[in-house]
Amino acid sequence: DAKTTQPPSMDCAEGRAANLPCNHSTISGNEYVYWYRQIHSQGPQYIIHGLKNNETNEMASLIITEDRKSSTLILPHATLRDTAVYYCIVRAGGSGNTGKLIFGQGTTLQVKP
Amino acid sequence: GAVVSQHPSWVICKSGTSVKIECRSLDFQATTMFWYRQFPKQSLMLMATSNEGSKATYEQGVEKDKFLINHASLTLSTLTVTSAHPEDSSFYICSARDRAASSYNEQFFGPGTRLTVL
Numbered sequence: 380d381a382k383t384t385q386p387p388s389m390d391c392a393e394g395r396a397a398n399l400p401c402n403h404s405t406i407s408g409n410e411y412v413y414w415y416r417q418i419h420s421q422g423p424q425y426i427i428h429g430l431k432n433n434e435t436n437e438m439a440s441l442i443i444t445e446d447r448k449s450s451t452l453i454l455p456h457a458t459l460r461d462t463a464v465y466y467c468i469v470r471a472g473g474s475g476n477t478g479k480l481i482f483g484q485g486t487t488l489q490v491k492p
Numbered sequence: 493g494a495v496v497s498q499h500p501s502w503v504i505c506k507s508g509t510s511v512k513i514e515c516r517s518l519d520f521q522a523t524t525m526f527w528y529r530q531f532p533k534q535s536l537m538l539m540a541t542s543n544e545g546s547k548a549t550y551e552q553g554v555e556k557d558k559f560l561i562n563h564a565s566l567t568l569s570t571l572t573v574t575s576a577h578p579e580d581s582s583f584y585i586c587s588a589r590d591r592a593a594s595s596y597n598e599q600f601f602g603p604g605t606r607l608t609v610l
Binding site for chain 1: 524526536538541583599
């Protein structure tokens with residue numbers, strides 16, 4: 380699975396949009412981009428995933444560049460409860476995939492009042 | 493939504509004893525479960541993949557005789573830390589894949605078990 384690069388930390392003002400970038404320049408055609416977050420001392424929580432089209436759900440939006448070498452997770456109106464470590468993970472899809480998720484260091488998002 | 497539980501949520505044990513951690517999928521069947529370990533201020537490290545009815549697959553560097561994994565049913569996997577030592581103190585997290593879900597679908601994580609070995 381391709382490696383990802385994320386900034387180690389970011390700050391965001393409460394109520395504003397949080398834009399978390401992720402580089403995955405070696406991503407291959409059958410690999411999906413997944414985002415998880417981990418609030419302190421809890422298990423990770425799934426946020427969203429995508430292949431090449433932009434995706435949106437009740438939690439966030441995922442914007443993937445046309446060349447698929449980078450993506451941005453957008454939390455439209457960040458709240459204090461969104462303070463967490465956000466992980467961008469690239470993983471192969473399809474019925475033969477192992478399902479393994481390899482976590483990098485992630486981005487620590489601090490939402491400030 | 494899909495829920496994964498872990499038991500216990502925290503445990504303190506003496507050096508040399510064995511500790512069993514349970515991971516259960518509460519409202520779905522999981523043919524595959526994963527076990528992770530997380531040290532303070534570090535990321536999650538995948539330890540092993542647990543498949544129902546077969547032997548677990550361990551990641552490189554993880555001792556299979558020390559970390560015994562059993563996946564006896566579609567809703568339960570257990571991790572036993574044998575002869576625990578202080579360096580095994582960590583946050584252990586499991587995740588599960590829904591058997592009925594799409595292969596692209598998300599994994600569901602348990603809340604974690606904090607192990608402290610004295």
